[in-house]
Amino acid sequence: MNPDAAAALFDELRDATASRRGVSRESYGPGEDKAIALIDREARARGLETGSDAAANLVISLPGRASETPYVACGSHLDSVPEGGNYDGAAGVVAGLAAMCRLLEEGTAPAHNVKTIALRGEESAWYGRACIGSSALFGRLTPEDLAAPHREGEGTLGAAMARTGADIARIARGDPLVDAARISGWLELHIEQGPVLVEDNIPVAVVSGIRGNIRHRRILCLGEAGHSGAVPRRLRRDAVFATARLIAALDDRWAERLEDGDDLVVTAGIVETDGRAHAMSRIPGELAFSFEARSQNGETLEAFYAVLQDECRRIAGERNVRFAFDRRVDTPPATMDADWRARLLRHAGRLGLPARTVPCGAGHDAALFAEAGIPSAMIFVRNEHGSHNPREAMRIDDFMKGCDLLYQGLLDPPR
Numbered sequence: 001m002n003p004d005a006a007a008a009l010f011d012e013l014r015d016a017t018a019s020r021r022g023v024s025r026e027s028y029g030p031g032e033d034k035a036i037a038l039i040d041r042e043a044r045a046r047g048l049e050t051g052s053d054a055a056a057n058l059v060i061s062l063p064g065r066a067s068e069t070p071y072v073a074c075g076s077h078l079d080s081v082p083e084g085g086n087y088d089g090a091a092g093v094v095a096g097l098a099a100m101c102r103l104l105e106e107g108t109a110p111a112h113n114v115k116t117i118a119l120r121g122e123e124s125a126w127y128g129r130a131c132i133g134s135s136a137l138f139g140r141l142t143p144e145d146l147a148a149p150h151r152e153g154e155g156t157l158g159a160a161m162a163r164t165g166a167d168i169a170r171i172a173r174g175d176p177l178v179d180a181a182r183i184s185g186w187l188e189l190h191i192e193q194g195p196v197l198v199e200d201n202i203p204v205a206v207v208s209g210i211r212g213n214i215r216h217r218r219i220l221c222l223g224e225a226g227h228s229g230a231v232p233r234r235l236r237r238d239a240v241f242a243t244a245r246l247i248a249a250l251d252d253r254w255a256e257r258l259e260d261g262d263d264l265v266v267t268a269g270i271v272e273t274d275g276r277a278h279a280m281s282r283i284p285g286e287l288a289f290s291f292e293a294r295s296q297n298g299e300t301l302e303a304f305y306a307v308l309q310d311e312c313r314r315i316a317g318e319r320n321v322r323f324a325f326d327r328r329v330d331t332p333p334a335t336m337d338a339d340w341r342a343r344l345l346r347h348a349g350r351l352g353l354p355a356r357t358v359p360c361g362a363g364h365d366a367a368l369f370a371e372a373g374i375p376s377a378m379i380f381v382r383n384e385h386g387s388h389n390p391r392e393a394m395r396i397d398d399f400m401k402g403c404d405l406l407y408q409g410l411l412d413p414p415r
């Protein structure tokens with residue numbers, strides 16, 4: 001697949017899933033369906049075998065010389081956040097397809113089977129659960145996950161998965177849908193979602209590790225509504241002021257952790273009162289907010305989660321409110337395989353690319369493969385303006401450099 005063909009495929013993906021701004025490819029929804037159908041069509045047109053696994057992920061296959069040996073897999077996801085960018089996830093799927101096309105075009109039969117997997121549901125924006133397609137593969141979705149409501153309250157994750165043909169009965173039982181021992185390695189190309197490669201003028205890099213996270217999709221601060229002019233401060237149970245105090249306290253404690261040298265990022269990405277009830281003249285009695293902490297160190301995550309709970313108890317007493325938590329969702333940190341990293345850095349040097357490693361702050365399917373005991377690695381491609389927004393700006397020449405590195409990795413995976 002040459003640069004023009006890759007650019008045309010990205011353009012077609014964008015056009016097929018365009019929203020008001022950017023693209024919207026809902027996890028296990030219509031936009032993701034369109035993207036999967038498009039990639040499936042392209043793969044079959046180029047002579048590759050395609051099919052779906054029991055989690056409804058798209059699987060593109062190329063037989064190797066020794067079909068009985070474990071296979072090496074690559075890929076990423078095709079869903080997006082609402083009104084997101086076109087390259088987050090899709091770049092890794094198109095890169096895997098491009099590498100397999102190159103193997104076919106060059107007549108190079110790899111020693112092992114190669115698969116590109118277009119994983120469903122990596123983004124947590126739709127159902128509050130990240131890496132759904134890969135979690136299902138390894139038996140890590142629960143009945144509670146399947147009962148998670150859509151962000152707009154229309155149906156559940158399980159119903160959406162069933163609509164696409166996923167085997168909900170096996171998934172709900174926690175049955176693994178693949179034999180991890182049959183996968184010799186997982187290699188995922190992804191746009192960098194931060195500014196490091198742009199600032200350092202580096203087209204590609206090898207990922208050292210992936211931050212894990214602890215999340216609550218919805219925490220409620222419950223106080224008491226009242227008239228804004230009639231209730232004095234000392235008698236108020238104001239949910240907004242209490243939550244503001246909590247978030248400010250968490251920010252201070254986060255800064256302390258950074259001063260101590262911890263790797264940690266903390267976010268409250270959703271803060272909202274009930275639009276049906278809030279008013280300028282009403283003391284808000286309820287506020288909902290989300291919580292997320294990320295770190296490459298599991299102990300750091302647990303320690304800061306304890307800080308969250310301590311601060312909630314303290315502020316609840318001070319402000320005469322209470323905090324109610326929904327289900328906690330965890331993704332453990334993942335270290336990328338040392339052998340993979342060494343091989344990719346060596347190939348980068350041979351290709352005339354900087355041999356550079358960088359940490360990854362965002363979560364990825366590669367972490368699930370690593371946790372399942374599969375040697376895993378990631379390649380970052382330079383991308384301007386971050387991700388999860390329509391301004392993602394990956395250059396095609398950078399992408400092709402990443403594809404070259406991915407191709408070399410597929411030819412030389414860990415043994």
